[in-house]
Amino acid sequence: MSASLEKGINALKQVIDAPIASYFSSCVHCGLCADACLFYTETGDPKYTPIHKLEPLRRVYEQEYTLLGRLKKVVGLSKPVTDDELDQWQELVYDSCTMCGRCSMVCPVGNDIVYMVRKFREGMAASGHVPDGIKGATKRTVEIGGPMGLKWPAVANVIRKAEEATGFAIPVDKEGADYLVLLSSMEIVNFPEYLEALAKIFNKAGISFTLASDAFEATNAGIQIGNSDIAKVIVSRIVDAAEKLKVKNVLSPECGHAYMAIRWEGPNLIGRPFTFNVVHVLELLDNLRQKGVLKMKGTFKDPLILHDPCQIVRRGGVLNAPEPLIRQVAENYIPIVDKQKWNWCCGGGGGASAIHTDEAEALRAKVFGIKKRQIEEAGVKTVVTFCANCRIVMEEAIDHYEMDTQLLGLTELLAEHLED
Amino acid sequence: MNELQFLTWVRGPGLDIAVGIFLLGVVWRLFEIYTLGRKKDLAAPRHAAGASGLHTVFRRSIPPPGGVKRSPVSYIGGYTFHIGLAIVVFGFAPHILLVKNLTGLSWPGLPSQFVDLAAVITMAAMVVVLVDRINKPVKRFLSTFGDWFAWAVTFLPVLTGWLAVQHLLLPYTTMLALHILSVEILLIVLPFTKLFHAFTLFGSRWYNGKVNGQRGVPV
Numbered sequence: 001m002s003a004s005l006e007k008g009i010n011a012l013k014q015v016i017d018a019p020i021a022s023y024f025s026s027c028v029h030c031g032l033c034a035d036a037c038l039f040y041t042e043t044g045d046p047k048y049t050p051i052h053k054l055e056p057l058r059r060v061y062e063q064e065y066t067l068l069g070r071l072k073k074v075v076g077l078s079k080p081v082t083d084d085e086l087d088q089w090q091e092l093v094y095d096s097c098t099m100c101g102r103c104s105m106v107c108p109v110g111n112d113i114v115y116m117v118r119k120f121r122e123g124m125a126a127s128g129h130v131p132d133g134i135k136g137a138t139k140r141t142v143e144i145g146g147p148m149g150l151k152w153p154a155v156a157n158v159i160r161k162a163e164e165a166t167g168f169a170i171p172v173d174k175e176g177a178d179y180l181v182l183l184s185s186m187e188i189v190n191f192p193e194y195l196e197a198l199a200k201i202f203n204k205a206g207i208s209f210t211l212a213s214d215a216f217e218a219t220n221a222g223i224q225i226g227n228s229d230i231a232k233v234i235v236s237r238i239v240d241a242a243e244k245l246k247v248k249n250v251l252s253p254e255c256g257h258a259y260m261a262i263r264w265e266g267p268n269l270i271g272r273p274f275t276f277n278v279v280h281v282l283e284l285l286d287n288l289r290q291k292g293v294l295k296m297k298g299t300f301k302d303p304l305i306l307h308d309p310c311q312i313v314r315r316g317g318v319l320n321a322p323e324p325l326i327r328q329v330a331e332n333y334i335p336i337v338d339k340q341k342w343n344w345c346c347g348g349g350g351g352a353s354a355i356h357t358d359e360a361e362a363l364r365a366k367v368f369g370i371k372k373r374q375i376e377e378a379g380v381k382t383v384v385t386f387c388a389n390c391r392i393v394m395e396e397a398i399d400h401y402e403m404d405t406q407l408l409g410l411t412e413l414l415a416e417h418l419e420d
Numbered sequence: 421m422n423e424l425q426f427l428t429w430v431r432g433p434g435l436d437i438a439v440g441i442f443l444l445g446v447v448w449r450l451f452e453i454y455t456l457g458r459k460k461d462l463a464a465p466r467h468a469a470g471a472s473g474l475h476t477v478f479r480r481s482i483p484p485p486g487g488v489k490r491s492p493v494s495y496i497g498g499y500t501f502h503i504g505l506a507i508v509v510f511g512f513a514p515h516i517l518l519v520k521n522l523t524g525l526s527w528p529g530l531p532s533q534f535v536d537l538a539a540v541i542t543m544a545a546m547v548v549v550l551v552d553r554i555n556k557p558v559k560r561f562l563s564t565f566g567d568w569f570a571w572a573v574t575f576l577p578v579l580t581g582w583l584a585v586q587h588l589l590l591p592y593t594t595m596l597a598l599h600i601l602s603v604e605i606l607l608i609v610l611p612f613t614k615l616f617h618a619f620t621l622f623g624s625r626w627y628n629g630k631v632n633g634q635r636g637v638p639v
């Protein structure tokens with residue numbers, strides 16, 4: 001699909017709705033959203049103020065949907081949005097916005113700023129102002145199946161190894177299972193323990209599950225790049241597989257935006273409610289914990305903190321499952337000040353971690369400063385999280401700063417301590 | 421036109437024009453904004469306590485955790501001048517009389533010395549937030565002509581009203597006429613500037629609370 005400024009502006013016109021009009025009409029330029037954004041707090045550069053990242057969208061709104069703006073346009077008093085300008089804004093909308101949504105929590109007039117960033121990206125994608133890294137990931141997801149270019153044989157390989165390690169059979173394309181298990185490429189490549197953990201837990205709880213050979217990838221690069229057409233194609237693979245296999249639930253993995261994509265954007269992308277439930281793996285685990293199925297044979301002794309992934313917790317609504325689960329397995333869990341829906345982003349969400357320019361990587365390392373302080377203030381050497389992307393972003397930053405900190409996945413940590 | 425004619429004009433035709441533009445402007449702007457509509461959310465909702473549009477309309481009046489400490493001027497200054505404006509606009513007996521004459525609605529006024537003090541505090545707070553806008557890199561960076569303009573048209577009615585009551589600077593009649601004129605300017609520009617947040621903030625908070633409430637997140 002060829003991109004052009006005209007397509008971009010048209011896309012922006014299409015995404016502007018009553019909430020966006022209300023938000024732009026309410027902004028008083030108080031700048032309080034800056035304090036909520038790690039790209040501002042860690043750099044001190046005012047250009048990272050969240051509402052400023054939307055300036056081209058605001059002008060399109062004003063020029064197209066307000067009486068005064070249209071009058072100004074007619075008499076030539078308004079500044080049209082140009083290709084050069086959108087090119088400049090690419091850094092502000094992708095490199096320095098992880099769509100963590102913290103700004104939307106603090107705006108005194110109530111503006112949902114991240115809602116607007118998501119919509120703005122539709123115009124950025126349509127006009128071709130998208131970082132190459134995200135473009136590549138999107139292309140691979142559409143053409144090959146996943147953002148990292150993984151094909152089914154790689155997954156089959158991980159399944160075989162997990163079967164050997166656990167001694168349990170891992171069904172593929174089994175009809176009528178309770179759960180269709182999705183994975184993220186990051187898990188397949190870097191954290192295959194996740195599947196082993198699930199196999200153990202499902203068998204323990206007596207729940208049937210399956211993987212689908214034509215829909216294993218949970219991530220959705222279409223959402224990150226901001227192209228709803230592509231996002232729909234990607235999410236439809238999962239919907240088709242879930243309906244073909246007649247599963248009751250689809251299990252979203254330890255990946256932030258995958259959950260956002262399938263649980264919240266999914267039905268809106270395909271234009272109808274799902275015939276199955278979408279469950280985040282932590283919701284399932286907490287449910288099993290409450291039923292008493294999730295019994296531990298021992299606990300993790302080292303002091304640790306929890307990193308709540310933005311798209312699962314603040315933006316996804318899995319607010320109450322993580323803490324009871326970590327308390328179940330960790331003896332020295334230390335709650336941090338800004339936790340749960342107030343947590344600070346790892347710095348690499350919303351597709352930012354797929355951008356590999358020197359500038360983007362340096363910025364990512366810099367904004368990790370806030371996480372670094374959280375780790376240091378708590379005085380821990382272990383951080384537990386439940387998003388493979390957060391995990392890899394933080395591991396890279398920890399290497400960068402030569403910190404003595406280990407990252408663990410919550411599901412994996414629970415599985416390791418599960419009673420046999 | 422002498423000062424008495426000036427006062428008569430601002431009280432008569434001037435006020436009619438201003439109130440007319442204000443009312444039409446508010447109705448038009450609300451129509452222009454809220455008829456854009458939005459798509460229905462098709463995802464199965466997650467229900468959680470405190471997560472709804474209405475909750476957020478009220479909750480957003482309270483600063484977020486640590487907010488006041490991080491931006492004391494914005495929060496304390498902001499609260500002070502908003503509450504001060506409400507006291508001065510709706511608590512001053514002559515203002516209530518005007519509303520009574522226009523609409524028949526009436527309520528008890530506040531003691532004039534109290535209103536006087538509120539006006540002084542309001543102006544002080546507004547000067548402080550203005551200085552903050554000039555000094556703070558983020559605020560200065562975001563500021564456009566509209567921000568300085570909105571500040572001025574809000575400040576002038578308070579200043580002229582206070583000067584008129586105190587019989588300072590200019591003869592009472594002239595100052596009162598200037599006060600009414602400044603209010604008329606405020607009324608005319610309100611729907612078309614950022615001052616319109618006085619109307620849209622409820623809708624904005626509600627949408628934000630609603631979208632996130634669907635996901636079970638109290639925002």
